[in-house]
Amino acid sequence: MKSKLSTLGVVFILSALIVSGCALTMEQPTPMAPTATPVPPTPIPPTPTPKPPTPTPVPPAPVELAETWVYYEGTTVTWVDMGSGAANSFPAPGIGHQVVGEWVYYQEGINGTVHRVNATGQDERFDFMDIPEDYWDGVDWVISPDGTQIVWKLSFFEAEGYEITLTSEIYVATIATGEARLLTTHVVHEHRTLTPWGFSPDGSQVFVHQQPYGIGVMFPVYGEFSVMDVATGQLTPLPDPMASQPKTTMGGPAALSDDGARLARFGYAEGEGFKLSLTDLASGQTTGIGTTIATDLGLVQVGDGMFSPDGSKLVYTVAYDPLGKETGRATFALFQADLATGTQQELLAPQPTRYKVVRFEDDGSLLLTIVWPGEGTGTFRLHPDGTLEHLSESTFLGVWQ
Numbered sequence: 001m002k003s004k005l006s007t008l009g010v011v012f013i014l015s016a017l018i019v020s021g022c023a024l025t026m027e028q029p030t031p032m033a034p035t036a037t038p039v040p041p042t043p044i045p046p047t048p049t050p051k052p053p054t055p056t057p058v059p060p061a062p063v064e065l066a067e068t069w070v071y072y073e074g075t076t077v078t079w080v081d082m083g084s085g086a087a088n089s090f091p092a093p094g095i096g097h098q099v100v101g102e103w104v105y106y107q108e109g110i111n112g113t114v115h116r117v118n119a120t121g122q123d124e125r126f127d128f129m130d131i132p133e134d135y136w137d138g139v140d141w142v143i144s145p146d147g148t149q150i151v152w153k154l155s156f157f158e159a160e161g162y163e164i165t166l167t168s169e170i171y172v173a174t175i176a177t178g179e180a181r182l183l184t185t186h187v188v189h190e191h192r193t194l195t196p197w198g199f200s201p202d203g204s205q206v207f208v209h210q211q212p213y214g215i216g217v218m219f220p221v222y223g224e225f226s227v228m229d230v231a232t233g234q235l236t237p238l239p240d241p242m243a244s245q246p247k248t249t250m251g252g253p254a255a256l257s258d259d260g261a262r263l264a265r266f267g268y269a270e271g272e273g274f275k276l277s278l279t280d281l282a283s284g285q286t287t288g289i290g291t292t293i294a295t296d297l298g299l300v301q302v303g304d305g306m307f308s309p310d311g312s313k314l315v316y317t318v319a320y321d322p323l324g325k326e327t328g329r330a331t332f333a334l335f336q337a338d339l340a341t342g343t344q345q346e347l348l349a350p351q352p353t354r355y356k357v358v359r360f361e362d363d364g365s366l367l368l369t370i371v372w373p374g375e376g377t378g379t380f381r382l383h384p385d386g387t388l389e390h391l392s393e394s395t396f397l398g399v400w401q
Helices: 002-026
Strands: 068-073 076-081 087-091 095-100 103-107 114-118 123-125 140-143 149-160 163-174 179-188 192-199 205-212 226-229 235-237 248-256 262-269 273-280 286-290 300-307 313-320 331-338 343-351 354-360 366-372 379-382 388-392 395-400
Touching: 095 140, 095 395, 140 192, 149 192, 163 192, 163 205, 179 192, 192 248, 205 248, 248 313, 262 300, 300 354, 313 343, 313 354, 331 354, 354 379, 354 395, 366 395
Parallel strands: 248 300
Antiparallel strands: 068 076, 068 395, 076 087, 095 103, 103 114, 114 123, 140 149, 149 163, 163 179, 192 205, 205 226, 226 235, 248 262, 262 273, 273 286, 300 313, 313 331, 331 343, 354 366, 366 379, 379 388
């Protein structure tokens, strides 16, 4: 009995275990959280290396175009490119050569017709001047600053018994058309001619003066200045700064500032020497600057005046004993007057060569040409330290524009 129970118990226990195991097998397992897909870390971009700031473009410095200088020698005019050195020459036989704009103007002779020639060799003769073939006197002429007009003077003597009349006729012409007209006729009973010597900057006026006829001097003698209206021919006298002083004479230079505002004139007062007078052409007001030109070298004359481009200075030539009666030969000095301070300095001490200033340079130097002796030619640079540099055997005329 005991053994059966035991067997049954075992069976019972095994059955229970089987049922229990089945129950365990049938029970749903606790679900596990799904494994997350790994997310790669957000990459941190590398810190960029800072770039240097883009520099603001600097415009290149303007390139100055090389100037073309014009020279004259013998019977030839030469244009020289100062950058490349290229040069071309054309014949221009005559006198009075001057550069205005793109043309070189010159005269066939002292009583001849005026021409102009350009850098391509084109030569134009001003036949509209209608100078008589038998004309014997000198022809004085000036070109307007813009090169569109020319004014010239013809003089004629007439004798009636012992009375001699000197007549000056002044004409103006438009160069492009050749249209000419008589501006004025000036009749005097003394040996003085009405002579044009310069235009106002705008070409509306011509400066004229009474020039003694036939006096042989080193420089032109200027007197009785007037302004002539080109449209009407009307003459307006300018004040004479020396008229109130006894025993005075007007001399050179007569120079006009580049802006046309001031006229410079020299006068000589006995016992006082030369005085430089500056006339404001708008108001007519005249101021004087005393000079310290030595007079112990004989007769003294003054000429070749030229304003600096800014109008602050006036350079002029002084001739000592110009006829050579005291010392046997003339000597020439170069002076500069500071018009603001009224001071004066000698740039070149007296020497036998007469130099004329033809250009003020930006570095303070001056371009000079030889005016006398007649056989001397050439162009020089006068440096601020007083040294002379020989630039050319030819005579500098100006800058082609």
